[in-house]
Amino acid sequence: MTAPGELADAKDAGREVVAHRTIHAGRVFDLVGEEVRLHPDDEKPVVREYLDHPGAVAVVALRDGEAGEEILLIRQYRHPVRAQLWEVPAGLLDVAGEDYRAAAERELYEEADLRAARWDVLVDYFTSPGGSDESLRVYLARDVTDVDGDERHEREDEERDMATVWVPLDEAVMAVHAGRIHNPSAVVGILAAASARARGWAPLRPTDAEWLR
Known part of the structure; x- marks a missing residue:
């Protein structure tokens, strides 16, 4: 064994x-x-x-709400599956030499108009190892603040109409188990965040943790 x-x-x-x-x-x-x-x-x-595939990063952004921790979800149209999906902020590692955490910070800023003061590695996974070499790292972002209106990123294409919502983490977990959330980074990130919280955040890793990619 x-x-x-x-x-x-x-x-x-x-x-x-x-x-x-x-x-x-x-x-x-x-x-x-x-x-x-x-x-x-x-x-x-x-x-x-x-x-x-160049690889990607995703961000589980958490804040303290009235009923406990809340997670930020973004609703985005995904053409291959012809569906509006609830997701977490995410993006490609398509800038040569860019630090992984910096890429995650950029995506949180561009897609959610947020910045975070506290960052940890939540979970890593291969999205579809039988047919793609894409590796994705999910960060946990806490101590979040809104970006001022005049600094906000101008969105294009599918991102123009993205709705955002703060949802209690426990409610998001139930939505995953009920089959109502399908985006892999959201599913993995939500369940990993709930698991890490149950252990007092002990499983979190530093942002420069080794990454198999």
Whole structure:
């Protein structure tokens, strides 16, 4: 059995990539194909196609409300699924050399008109490891303040009509379990925040914590 503290995913660079090609170069991410030898004694490599993604960050913003902690949710239209989804602020790591926390701060400012004085790493995950290399880090942002009106970011495209709402964290957890929230960063972030709160925030990690990506 695995001892406590030893359960961890790990990089595996031991698989020989025989060939790599770009099938389609997209605006945000590419579709690539690779021939990989899964075992050293395999005579023929297998083909794996996946989305080559820059990665992303998301932010669970919390504030103290009358009934306890409240989480900020944003309603955004997502065309591939033809749905309006409740989400947390999030964005791509598409600025070369940008610090991960700085990217999260930027997204919180641009999408929610908020700044936060306290930041921690809440949870990391691969969004769809069978078909994409996207890794996403979810931060917990607390001690939040509103951005002044004249400093607010001018939103475009889908972001123009985004509604925002502060919801009790317990209510958000119930919405996840009831199947009423579907965005993965929101689902993961909400449940991770509730779990960390139940343990007195002990599981939180520093913003420069190691990230498997």
